[in-house]
Amino acid sequence: MVRLRLDLGYDGTDFSGWARQPGRRTVQGEIEQALGRILRLAEPPALTVAGRTDAGVHARGQVAHVDLPVAALAELDRNRRTTRPAQPGAGVGGAAGDRPGGGLDGAPEGVPAEGLPPDVDERLATLVRRLGGVLEPDVRVHRVCVAPDGFDARFSALFRRYAYRVSDAPGGGDPLRRREVVWHNRPLEPDAMNAAAARLLGEHDFAAFCKKRDGATTIRELQRLRWVRDDGGPLVATVVADAFCHSMVRALVGALLAVGDGRRPVEWPAQVLGRAVRDSGVHVAPAHGLCLEEVGYPPEAELAARAAATRRVRTASAGGDAPFEDE
Amino acid sequence: MVRLRLDLGYDGTDFSGWARQPGRRTVQGEIEQALGRILRLAEPPALTVAGRTDAGVHARGQVAHVDLPVAALAELDRNRRTTRPAQPGAGVGGAAGDRPGGGLDGAPEGVPAEGLPPDVDERLATLVRRLGGVLEPDVRVHRVCVAPDGFDARFSALFRRYAYRVSDAPGGGDPLRRREVVWHNRPLEPDAMNAAAARLLGEHDFAAFCKKRDGATTIRELQRLRWVRDDGGPLVATVVADAFCHSMVRALVGALLAVGDGRRPVEWPAQVLGRAVRDSGVHVAPAHGLCLEEVGYPPEAELAARAAATRRVRTASAGGDAPFEDE
Numbered sequence: 103m104v105r106l107r108l109d110l111g112y113d114g115t116d117f118s119g120w121a122r123q124p125g126r127r128t129v130q131g132e133i134e135q136a137l138g139r140i141l142r143l144a145e146p147p148a149l150t151v152a153g154r155t156d157a158g159v160h161a162r163g164q165v166a167h168v169d170l171p172v173a174a175l176a177e178l179d180r181n182r183r184t185t186r187p188a189q190p191g192a193g194v195g196g197a198a199g200d201r202p203g204g205g206l207d208g209a210p211e212g213v214p215a216e217g218l219p220p221d222v223d224e225r226l227a228t229l230v231r232r233l234g235g236v237l238e239p240d241v242r243v244h245r246v247c248v249a250p251d252g253f254d255a256r257f258s259a260l261f262r263r264y265a266y267r268v269s270d271a272p273g274g275g276d277p278l279r280r281r282e283v284v285w286h287n288r289p290l291e292p293d294a295m296n297a298a299a300a301r302l303l304g305e306h307d308f309a310a311f312c313k314k315r316d317g318a319t320t321i322r323e324l325q326r327l328r329w330v331r332d333d334g335g336p337l338v339a340t341v342v343a344d345a346f347c348h349s350m351v352r353a354l355v356g357a358l359l360a361v362g363d364g365r366r367p368v369e370w371p372a373q374v375l376g377r378a379v380r381d382s383g384v385h386v387a388p389a390h391g392l393c394l395e396e397v398g399y400p401p402e403a404e405l406a407a408r409a410a411a412t413r414r415v416r417t418a419s420a421g422g423d424a425p426f427e428d429e
Numbered sequence: 430m431v432r433l434r435l436d437l438g439y440d441g442t443d444f445s446g447w448a449r450q451p452g453r454r455t456v457q458g459e460i461e462q463a464l465g466r467i468l469r470l471a472e473p474p475a476l477t478v479a480g481r482t483d484a485g486v487h488a489r490g491q492v493a494h495v496d497l498p499v500a501a502l503a504e505l506d507r508n509r510r511t512t513r514p515a516q517p518g519a520g521v522g523g524a525a526g527d528r529p530g531g532g533l534d535g536a537p538e539g540v541p542a543e544g545l546p547p548d549v550d551e552r553l554a555t556l557v558r559r560l561g562g563v564l565e566p567d568v569r570v571h572r573v574c575v576a577p578d579g580f581d582a583r584f585s586a587l588f589r590r591y592a593y594r595v596s597d598a599p600g601g602g603d604p605l606r607r608r609e610v611v612w613h614n615r616p617l618e619p620d621a622m623n624a625a626a627a628r629l630l631g632e633h634d635f636a637a638f639c640k641k642r643d644g645a646t647t648i649r650e651l652q653r654l655r656w657v658r659d660d661g662g663p664l665v666a667t668v669v670a671d672a673f674c675h676s677m678v679r680a681l682v683g684a685l686l687a688v689g690d691g692r693r694p695v696e697w698p699a700q701v702l703g704r705a706v707r708d709s710g711v712h713v714a715p716a717h718g719l720c721l722e723e724v725g726y727p728p729e730a731e732l733a734a735r736a737a738a739t740r741r742v743r744t745a746s747a748g749g750d751a752p753f754e755d756e
Contacts, residue, residue, distance in 0.1 A: 113604040160605055230600040242601040273557040274569040277440040278487055278609050278720070393605070 103169050104218060105249040106226070108133070108149070111162045112241040115281050115390065119157040120164075129155075129241055133166070136236040140229065141174045152255045152397040153262050156349070158389030160282055163263070163396040167255040172217045178225040178232070222248060252406025253399070257413050261325060261342050263396040266355045266387065269336040270363075276335065283336045284391035290362035292329040292337055298361045299327040299339075301372035302354065309378045311353035320347050327354065329362075337362075355387040430496050431545060432576040433553070435460070435476070438489045439568040442608050442717065446484040447491075456482075456568055460493070463563040467556065468501045479582045479724040480589050483676070485716030487609055490590070490723040494582040499544045505552040505559070549575060579733025580726070584740050588652060588669050590723040593682045593714065596663040597690075603662065610663050611718035615690035619656040619664055622689040626654040626666075628699035629681065636705045638680035647674050654681065656689075664689075667722075682714040 110133070118126035122134065130149055138146035152165040219225065226246045233243040252258065267283040269275030270290040275283050302324055309320040326342035339358070341351050357374060360366040360383075374381045400408050437460070445453035449461065457476055465473035479492040546552065553573045560570045579585065594610040596602030597617040602610050629651055636647040653669035666685070668678050684701060687693040687710075701708045727735050 111604050113607070162603060162605070227599060234600040239601065239607050240604045242598075242604050244598060244600050271569075271571060272554065273561040273571050274566065276489060277438055277567045277569050278489070280440070280566050282605050 104172050104175070105167055105169050105253065107245075107247050107249040107253060107255065108166045108168065108243050109245040110164050110166065110241065110243045112160060112164070113281060114155060114158050114160045116240060117157065119159070120151060120154045129161075129164075132237060132241055133233075133243065136233055137168065137170075140232045140236060141170065141177045143170075143174060150255050152259050153346070153394050155392075155394060156389055159392045159394070160390070161394040164394050165255045165259075165397045165399075167249055167253065172219075175219065175222065175225050175229075178228045218248065250402040250405060252402070252409060254405070254409040255397075257409035258399050258405045259345070259397050259412075260400055260408065261344055261398040262346060262394065263326075263398070264341045264346075264351050265393050265395050266339040266341065266351060266391050267332075267336050267393070268339075268355075268359065268387075268391055271335070279336070281390060282393060284388050286359060286363065288363035290337055290359065291364070292331055292362065294364075294368055295329045295337075295339075295358045295362040298358055298368045298371045299329070299354075301369070302327060302375055306375055307378050308347060308350055308375070310374045310381055311350050311357070311384065312347035312380075313349045314380070315348060318347065322346060322350070324354075327358075329358070349386050351392055352387045352389065353384050355391070356385040359387060360385070431499050431502070432494055432496050432580060434572075434574050434576040434580060434582065435493045435495065435570050436572040437491050437493065437568065437570045439487060439491070440608060441482060441485050441487045443567055444484065446486070447478055447481045456488075456491075459564060459568055460560075460570065463560055464495065464497075467559045467563060468497065468504045470497075470501060477582050479586050480673075480721050482719075482721060483716055486719045486721070487717070488721040491721055492582045492586075492724045492726075494576055494580065499546075502546065502549065502552050502556075505555045545575065577729040577732060579729070579736060581732070581736040582724075584736035585726050585732045586672070586724050586739075587727055587735065588671055588725040589673060589721065590653075590725070591668045591673075591678050592720045592722045593666040593668065593678060593718050594659075594663050594720070595666075595682075595686065595714075595718055598662070606663070608717060609720060611715050613686060613690065617664055617686065617689035618691070619658055619689065621691075621695055622656045622664075622666075622685045625685055625688045625695045625698045626656070626681075628696070629654060629702055633702055634705050635674060635677055635702070637701045637708055638677050638684070638711065639674035639707075640676045641707070642675060645674065649673060649677070651681075654685075656685070676713050678719055679714045679716065680711050682718070683712040686714060687712070 112129050114129075116127065117129050117132075120129045122128050122130040130151065134146035134149055137143070141147075147168050147170055149166045149168050153161070155161055155164075226248070229246050230243055233246075237243070267279070268286050268290065269279075269283050270286045270288065275285050303326070305321065305323040307321050308324070312320045314320070323344045324341075325344070326340055329337050329339045332338045339355060341354065343350075354371070357366070357371040361368055361370060366383075374384060399405065439456050441456075443454065444456050444459075447456045449455050449457040457478065461473035461476055464470070468474075474495050474497055476493045476495050480488070482488060482491075553575070556573050557570055560573075564570070594606070595613050595617070596606075596610050597613045597615065602612050630653070632648065632650040634648050635651070639647045641647070650671045651668075652671070653667055656664050656666045659665045666682060668681065670677075681698070684693070684698040688695055688697060693710075701711060726732065
């Protein structure tokens with residue numbers, strides 16, 4: 103078996119979220135079907151993802167892994183497309199490495215897993231192109247590579263970085279961004295939102311901002327939450343944590359929007375956090391403003407240890423089944 | 430009568446271009462209808478636009494003007510919405526002035542046209558909000574102001590700036606940008622494209638890159654045409670000229686893409702330009718990569734002179750009806 107890492111993005115508008123569900127169009131379902139079809143597998147393979155996203159939530163820097171029989175890669179030699187001729191200094195492999203999603207630290211250069219064909223990189227570039235031909239344009243796999251030893255898309259992750267985008271322009275925001283920027287019908291004051299956000303940073307029980315799941319911990323380390331007005335236009339929040347519980351970013355954003363437009367005082371979100379129970383005054387912000395921008399992993403040598411530690415912590419704190427990080 | 434300047438943007442995907450056409454959904458038609466409805470005019474008023482865009486072409490910095498009876502503004506006092514309360518330091522007028530599209534040089538601060546009500550700015554802010562409620566979300570009017578003396582959205586313009594966006598990522602570009610970024614199925618070399626573009630700058634007869642119209646000059650001054658790879662992702666061309674003739678940017682881009690992916694030599698676009706006749710080897714690039722980003726105007730004191738000069742030059746060179754700049 104070989105473990106592949108997939109770097110991907112999607113417009114969540116027309117998906118019922120990431121997770122496969124019978125009868126629904128989901129990102130996981132579409133990619134698994136495409137992989138099964140391209141590699142002529144008897145069953146679609148199962149993907150493991152870094153951040154399961156809700157219906158309507160987007161991703162630019164989503165990461166998943168899939169385990170496949172090495173022999174399945176041979177299928178990529180059949181009908182190999184040659185529409186992207188290798189050019190001096192701009193070959194397929196080299197060009198892909200210069201692009202976003204192409205910066206996997208500790209990529210297994212020169213240390214292929216046992217049994218891998220020597221031209222595995224070329225075959226995986228073919229896989230990327232074939233996925234581009236099979237998938238609808240609202241989901242794109244930007245890169246596929248052999249995962250380094252110990253890599254687990256979910257448990258090896260050090261952090262998830264989300265962006266939340268909101269425009270308070272009086273007549274409405276940029277029409278070309280309307281699928282990923284929420285429009286807010288009152289002027290927003292980013293300084294107040296940042297003052298309120300600063301009081302939420304650090305390790306806390308975020309139960310007040312999470313949809314509770316049985317047996318799942320709501321303790322998270324919020325590493326960054328900061329609003330910046332993007333080039334005079336929409337406000338963009340950068341939100342980073344080790345992991346998130348369900349609807350956490352959107353609930354945090356909903357609380358901060360109430361501060362930003364003057365409906366709540368700066369102290370309010372921290373007071374809600376301190377009560378550690380769901381607060382009906384917190385409105386979960388709309389899904390379409392949220393985008394998973396990046397998943398961070400440690401250097402290759404620490405991947406396996408990180409995965410083991412994450413599994414241990416989650417299992418212990420949950421007292422049972424490990425919780426999933428969701429947005 | 431009062432002349433209003435409108436700053437606006439649209440997602441061109443679902444429009445049959447800017448120009449009003451019977452039975453078609455056009456940007457001009459939608460805004461004219463909305464203005465007529467909000468101001469309760471007997472007929473929709475006629476808009477004059479800086480850059481007429483083709484079907485599928487987008488705009489972020491489009492500018493138009495409209496002449497209205499001063500009395501029509503009184504309609505805005507009826508049912509005036511108060512959903513955006515004035516806040517200390519963040520009033521409607523002040524906030525709008527900090528935003529894109531709000532930077533009209535020489536705005537008529539403190540010098541209202543004769544007969545204008547003293548609260549005209551407040552009424553026009555109401556108009557922006559009401560347009561936001563009436564128009565579909567794929568077209569937004571970001572600002573409406575009283576046009577300075579001598580202002581003509583079309584003839585006073587000094588330059589039009591367009592962007593053309595294309596991604597050559599092997600598996601496809603960012604799904605969230607697919608409506609405004611064209612995907613090109615071969616790697617592109619921006620240095621070669623810029624070398625070719627540099628030979629096209631200056632005042633030339635661009636007949637080779639224009640759809641010919643009877644009586645219309647094809648002499649234009651191409652002030653800037655430069656490709657930059659945006660943050661490691663798509664390539665973005667900035668294209669600036671005094672004005673453009675029909676399909677000119679897309680034909681120039683089509684020629685440069687052929688250089689960028691190695692199908693044509695760097696010298697080729699300049700050779701085509703030199704022949705001054707349409708070249709069947711030039712493929713007009715897809716409309717959805719093109720966006721009108723900015724229209725530049727001179728300082729207020731020079732607006733009328735600029736408009737008169739533009740009219741004179743266009744009429745003389747065309748030997749009749751003044752040509753329209755189109756993309």
